[in-house]
Amino acid sequence: METKKLGGFDFWRQTLNSCQYVVAPMVDQSELAWRMLSRKYGAQLCYTPMFHSSVFARNAHYRRESMQTCPEDRPLIVQFCGNDPDIVLTAAKLAEDHCDAIDLNLGCPQMIARRGHYGAYLQDEWELLEKIISKCHAELKIPITCKIRVFESVEKTVQYAKMLEKAGCQLLTVHGRTREMKGKQTGIADWKHIKAIKEAVNIPVFANGNIQYLSDVKRCIEETGVEGVMSAEGNLHNPALFANIDPPIWQMCEEYLDLVEKYPCQLSYIRGHIFKILHHGLHLHPDIRDMVGVAKSVEPLRQAVQLMKERGLKEMEDGSIDPRDGIFGQLPLPYWYCQPYVRPSPEEAEENRKKRDLLTRPSTIEVLVAEKGLSKKKVKKRLRNPNKDFDGKKKVKFEICGNCNNIRGLKCNYNLCKGCCRKKTSQEVIDCEGHRIHFTTHPALEKRKHAGSAGSNSDRENNTPEDSCDVNSENPQVSDVTNDAELDMKMDSAQICEKLGLNDGLSNS
Secondary structure, three states: OOOOOOOHHHHHHHHOOOOOEEEOOOOOOOOHHHHHHHHHOOOOEEEEEEEEHHHHHHOHHHHHHHOOOOOOOOOEEEEEEOOOHHHHHHHHHHHHHHOOEEEEEEOOOOHHHHHHOOHHHHOOOHHHHHHHHHHHHHHOOOOEEEEEEOOOOHHHHHHHHHHHHHHOOOOEEEEOOOOOOOHHHOOOOOHHHHHHHHHHOOOOEEEEOOOOOHHHHHHHHHHHOOOEEEEOHHHHHOOOHHHOOOOEHHHHHHHHHHHHHHOOOOHHHHHHHHHHHOHHHHHHOHHHHHHHHHOOOHHHHHHHHHHHHHHHHHHHHHOOOOOOEEOOEEOOOOOOEOOOOOOOOHHHHHHHHHHHHHHHOOHHHHHHHHHHOOOHHHHHHHHHOOOOOOOOOOOOOOOEOOOOOOEOOOOOOOOOOHHHHHHHHHHHOOOEOOOOEOOOOOHHHHHHHHHHHOOOHHHHHHOOHHHHHOOOOOOHHHHHHHHHHHHHOOOOHHHHHHHOOOHHHHHHO
């Protein structure tokens, strides 16, 4: 018997268990291992990373790599981006048996979303969005949800939310920033827009933005009235945010790396998480930052985390530094505890960069910049990779072919590239051992010659010139040369015989 598809508040209460603590969909960062770590520390609902619906629909390898889950990974919502109703539906149908809902990404503000025509760059195309959502709502076995950004106008934002609800959206996540608020211009999310949407629609609403501590979650629910709160960057810096604890950074790294062993993922995802968790400590220990940056497997990352742990424990004991004295000002907690990263304004970011240069750049960088005349970026790259050849001294320098501009064969008898060598040897009926081109000493020819020499003298004496020179006869010499030429360059048999002194025989035949 087919179960009834739940929607709206019934879906939130029964399927999502009235969840309030939500881990956001994060490209390359909300993979299975991270979701399981977040669930361990209080997350009640997780989203997958954003998947491209067109690639997901056509590429089985992409589906296997991206759609990783396990029985404990529920409730789970899979997020797609896309701008074609049929393709989005096809991708959603392939995922609907492995999750509890499908989410349409209407909030990505990045340039890649603009080029791909998806995410927040669809928020002005209401007719298209209505087609996508209504089609998925009508044909999927599970609910369709949406994650959006707001407009500058509260009124337009409310109309936008109502349109999505009418089209069939069963749960709405609202990021309280506009499409233009990204990178250095991120700014503060506006909860007033979220509150206005919550008061205007009749479906569950999740809030997103300005969440750094559990106290922010509770305050957001009180001020906006939403059913749940989603965290992205706050969760990346402290995966135990929803448990209201600030564990040591190395503890979270070690637990995450253990989960990676159980639920493997790409190294770039793992490195990104280690960078986020160790963020404040890496500013004070730039050598560990370099270790993380050049790690080629999980083991070097474990070594970097262990080194951070040893230094942190030592500094806890001897009090050699002020643990709250971060490069960019006073930290809320000692750097060895998980804590949020407050994104600076453009002016503050430039000032912070200068401070970081003064405090963390080794003096050798300045010396190398002066001596070699390289940029600081190139010098730092050389220091991170001391064994790499940047000057090209170790590179093999190839010589040019005598007839053309291609690289010549290193072992060619005539200092030519393979193409020119093939042409020369075929025209002159000669061999090149370097390119393994044989016209006169082919192994098969030598074998036939050897077999022919074992025959009786009387047989050879009875052979007429016509028999020995007929290209269609059983004579091994002409037969093998002709076959060899046909295989290598499709030579004319008359030309071969001319080079071997067989012209008279051919003319007689």
